[in-house]
Amino acid sequence: MTDQSINQLACPSCPDRVPADEEILQYRCGGCGEALRLQLPAPRPFVELVAAERGLPWRYPELVPVQYEPELDDHVLPRVVRSPQLESRLGVAEVWLVDGTALGTGTFKDFEAAIVLAAAKQHGLRRVSVHSTGNTALAYRHYAQRAGVSCAGYLPRLNVDKLGDITADPEQPLYAIDCAYAELSAKAKAAAAADGRVHLAPFDWKLEGKSVLASVIYEAAPQVDTIVQTVAGGYGPLGFEVGFERLSQVVDTPAGVLCDRRYRLYQPGDADTLTWAWQHGIDRIEDSELRLPEDPFEPTLQSTNPVATLPQLRAGLPVGSTLESVPPKTVEDLRPVVDEILAEAGIALDYQREKSGYISLTGLLKSEFDPAARLAVVVSGSRAFAAPAGPGSWHLAGN
Ligand SMILES: [Zn+2]
Incomplete structure (x- = not known):
């Protein structure tokens, strides 16, 4: 059913075993239980890994474990634009904004x-x-x-x-x-x-879609050293790390962000489980320790995933990565400033629909950085949502 020459997931410990569909969907080897791994081509120039006519997540075909699906391709590539306003406000060398709201339904x-x-x-x-x-x-x-x-x-x-x-x-x-x-x-x-x-x-399939953002960042701004994002469970940075790891193996002369990077992650102050754990040196949390407010500042950032993701973040994020909490009041107070920054970058976020992008940008405005820092901010909010084409109006089935 699939082209056997590329995009194969295989077990690193069972080289002779060809995983069945079931194992691939679980992303687990049925023989030993280990996570499968994407088999990568031999190292070569990055440009040869780019299918320039395709949008995400299809633009880097050898770096994802699925075949190309033309019907799922919007032919859209997230814009990566410099932010002179943020550079001057933060006093850093470079800030790049990655528009994470470009595809079909307008969210990350x-x-x-x-x-x-x-x-x-x-x-x-x-x-x-x-x-x-x-x-x-x-x-x-x-x-x-x-x-x-x-x-x-x-x-x-x-x-x-x-x-x-x-x-x-x-x-x-x-x-x-x-x-x-x-x-x-x-x-x-x-x-x-x-x-x-x-x-x-x-878990591992959830990371795949995010992994391609690493290639987007590397293609547009390979010299950045800090990746910034709002997180709930932290799948974003875990996925970026999958992408950066793959790139560092397949690009013939890895440099810049492939060799040296860290994360600056932000959470809303009322749902900052990971930040609390990270700052207190805690490696593992229980369900009872999740901070899930009944009336959250941003419902999209409600997540029970930190129970599973915290150990992965501890194991996977590069040294120097930090998490910080941003008070909702500060997000509201600085909204006009963030609006100006977004307008300059041509990114049209819908604040009512999702505040995620506003949280990281507010957090940035309150943070300090080395003047030589080069940041890539993955803007993960939502653009205004218009339902994809189709007849009629939606309804909810009962449960
Ligand atoms: Zn195995």
């Missing part, structure tokens, strides 16, 4: 959804599901439609506003669940199992 979740739905299609899944605070469900739904896969979305009733005026589609049902956010994952998985759906997406 599109990168992940495109890859995950391509993998589902290519490995024989036709009925899948996902749970989310809203944006992920929208993004998965959008790419599922285009991939010809049925994807159910489960989200907290509190968050149904996020869906806007999307079109009804019986193949892509959405279920509002009455529960606290912390219970959503278990309830969604149970409902999905009862409906005969495979619940997405395993």
Whole structure:
């Protein structure tokens, strides 16, 4: 079914074993249980790894473990633009803004959804599901439609506003669940199992869509040394690290950000589980330690993932990486300044829909950096959402 010459996941410990579809979808070797790994081509110039006519996440075909899916390609590449305003306000050498809102549904979740739905299609899944605070469900739904896969979305009733005026589609049902956010994952998985759906997406697949942003940064601004982003569970930087690691192996003369980088990550002050743990030297947290406010400043950043991601962040982020908490009040106070910075960069974020981008940019404005620092800021909010083309208006199926 797939071209055997590229994009193969294989077990690093079982070289003779060809993983079955099931193992690839789990991203785990069925023999030894180890995570699979993408087999990379021999080192060569970066330019030879770029399929210039394709948009993300398809532009770097040998760096992702899925085949090209033309129907899932928006032919859009996130703009990477310098921010003279931030450079002068922070007193640093360079600041580059990476517009993470360029693809189908206008949020950072599109990168992940495109890859995950391509993998589902290519490995024989036709009925899948996902749970989310809203944006992920929208993004998965959008790419599922285009991939010809049925994807159910489960989200907290509190968050149904996020869906806007999307079109009804019986193949892509959405279920509002009455529960606290912390219970959503278990309830969604149970409902999905009862409906005969495979619940997405395993940890390593969630990282794949983000990994391509490493190549975008390397292509546009290979000299940066600090990656900045707002995080909830931290899948963003973990995914970027997958991409940077791959690049450092396949680019013939790795330099700049491939050799020397760190992360400056921000969280909203009311949901800053990872920041609290990071700053206190804590390596592992329990469900009971998650900071999940009932009325969060930014619902999209509600996450139970830190239980799984904190140990991964400890193991995977480069030395010198830091997390910081940003008070919601400060985000509101500095909103006019951030609006000016975004306007200069030509990035049109919808503050009402998602404040993520505002949180990292506010955090930056309150932070200090070495004057020689070169920053790449992955702007992960949402642009104003217009439902992708389709007839009718959306409805929620009951649960
Ligand atoms: Zn193995």
